[in-house]
Amino acid sequence: MKILILGSGGREHAMGKKLLQDSPAIKLYFYPGNGGTNHIGINIKFDDIDNNNIIDNICSFVKINNIDLTVVGSETFLFYGIVNRFKHFGLPILGPNLYSFQLEGDRLFAKSFMNKYGIRTPKYHSFSSYIDAFNFIKTTTYPLVIKTNGIAEGKGVIIINNKIEAEQALHSIMIDKKFGKSGEKIIIEEKLIGKESSIISILNSKQIIPFLSAMDYKKIGEAETGHNTGGMGSISPNPYMTKDIWRDFQKHILAPTVEGLFAENLMFSGFIYFGLMITPSNKIYLLEYNTRMGDPETQSLLPIMNSNFLQILRDAMLKTNIRVFWKNLCSCCVVLSSKGYPNEYKTGHIIQGINLLKEPFFIAGAKQEYNKWITVGGRVLNLVGLGKSIYEARINTYNKVKQIVFKNCYFRKDIGLL
Ligand code: GLY
Numbered sequence: 001m002k003i004l005i006l007g008s009g010g011r012e013h014a015m016g017k018k019l020l021q022d023s024p025a026i027k028l029y030f031y032p033g034n035g036g037t038n039h040i041g042i043n044i045k046f047d048d049i050d051n052n053n054i055i056d057n058i059c060s061f062v063k064i065n066n067i068d069l070t071v072v073g074s075e076t077f078l079f080y081g082i083v084n085r086f087k088h089f090g091l092p093i094l095g096p097n098l099y100s101f102q103l104e105g106d107r108l109f110a111k112s113f114m115n116k117y118g119i120r121t122p123k124y125h126s127f128s129s130y131i132d133a134f135n136f137i138k139t140t141t142y143p144l145v146i147k148t149n150g151i152a153e154g155k156g157v158i159i160i161n162n163k164i165e166a167e168q169a170l171h172s173i174m175i176d177k178k179f180g181k182s183g184e185k186i187i188i189e190e191k192l193i194g195k196e197s198s199i200i201s202i203l204n205s206k207q208i209i210p211f212l213s214a215m216d217y218k219k220i221g222e223a224e225t226g227h228n229t230g231g232m233g234s235i236s237p238n239p240y241m242t243k244d245i246w247r248d249f250q251k252h253i254l255a256p257t258v259e260g261l262f263a264e265n266l267m268f269s270g271f272i273y274f275g276l277m278i279t280p281s282n283k284i285y286l287l288e289y290n291t292r293m294g295d296p297e298t299q300s301l302l303p304i305m306n307s308n309f310l311q312i313l314r315d316a317m318l319k320t321n322i323r324v325f326w327k328n329l330c331s332c333c334v335v336l337s338s339k340g341y342p343n344e345y346k347t348g349h350i351i352q353g354i355n356l357l358k359e360p361f362f363i364a365g366a367k368q369e370y371n372k373w374i375t376v377g378g379r380v381l382n383l384v385g386l387g388k389s390i391y392e393a394r395i396n397t398y399n400k401v402k403q404i405v406f407k408n409c410y411f412r413k414d415i416g417l418l
Contacts, residue, residue, distance in 0.1 A: 007073025010364035010382035011295035036363025117260035150182025213238035233415030339408035341378030
């Protein structure tokens with residue numbers, strides 16, 4: 001069986017490693033892949049790298065090479081309508097078409113969907129006029145969150161503490177157009193406080209089957225300070241997802257989401273990710289949907305999955321019942337990054353210690369050149385430790401961190417500290 005995974009991060013390396021571990025006979029392909037994925041499969045290269053042609057190139061590759069299943073890791077491919085193209089040619093792919101992708105790619109669409117189906121979400125107002133938004137921020141209460149309507153490559157979510165910050169954010173989004181077209185419409189949302197939780201789930205066009213919960217550490221600085229990043233670490237399961245909170249999630253978020261997906265013809269086979277907030281009053285709120293697996297949550301989840309991942313993907317594709325089992329273990333993932341990320345950073349530094357690392361670990365922005373590993377990206381490596389508790393898992397992870405050395409290495413020291 002031949003499988004193509006689309007994306008270039010630690011998430012895609014983790015998906016590939018898990019598939020190969022469960023089903024050693026499969027052949028893996030990645031586009032574009034990274035310095036880790038080419039050790040477990042083939043990184044495809046196209047001469048023509050114009051974004052408009054990438055989807056056609058991938059379709060041709062899949063047809064010519066008889067790829068049995070394509071799995072989308074990164075949202076970029078969904079944004080360019082890969083699922084619509086694949087379906088047009090009758091090629092098997094897991095992921096939402098452009099209509100269903102609005103749940104992730106169009107924040108206003110998602111918020112209206114949530115409201116229509118009674119899905120618990122923070123209150124919000126939307127604006128397409130700078131003047132209207134400006135008048136609103138003069139009289140509202142703080143803190144709040146300003147979001148661009150489009151996903152703006154994972155950016156476009158700004159936490160605002162006062163009127164001055166709100167004025168600056170509005171100016172940069174709607175006048176300076178810092179986020180381009182994605183900022184033509186904005187959402188101003190109530191800022192909830194509490195504990196964040198991520199629930200990645202698989203859909204088989206009939207049901208949503210949630211995975212174990214996870215927690216993503218999004219900020220560059222310890223204690224969730226500083227800039228937003230693609231994720232600096234994750235743990236699973238999320239210790240704040242108690243039985244009562246799970247029940248609350250099922251009642252106020254999961255069940256009405258399923259109802260809405262059917263009613264609006266949005267149901268698909270693939271992944272749906274619930275970005276959640278648990279408030280001090282023990283209520284769970286939905287902040288956002290993604291229509292793919294999360295990074296770096298995938299890196300802490302897949303090492304403790306006890307089911308055959310290929311079987312799960314096949315069941316999703318064939319619309320048959322899915323059962324997912326988990327090891328009785330906790331997991332902690334720490335992201336080693338290049339100092340300066342998510343802003344400017346230097347690459348090309350030699351990384352020592354990768355060859356001696358024990359599984360699980362995943363490559364993100366690193367590659368091998370003449371037998372040496374070097375840094376090539378902002379997020380370089382994902383190191384994962386397992387244990388009977390989050391405490392034990394984090395000790396095992398940070399022991400792995402000590403084995404890796406590269407110039408200007410930065411990582412958060414508080415991943416898994418509760
Ligand atoms: N961890 C959040 C995301 O993948 O978007």
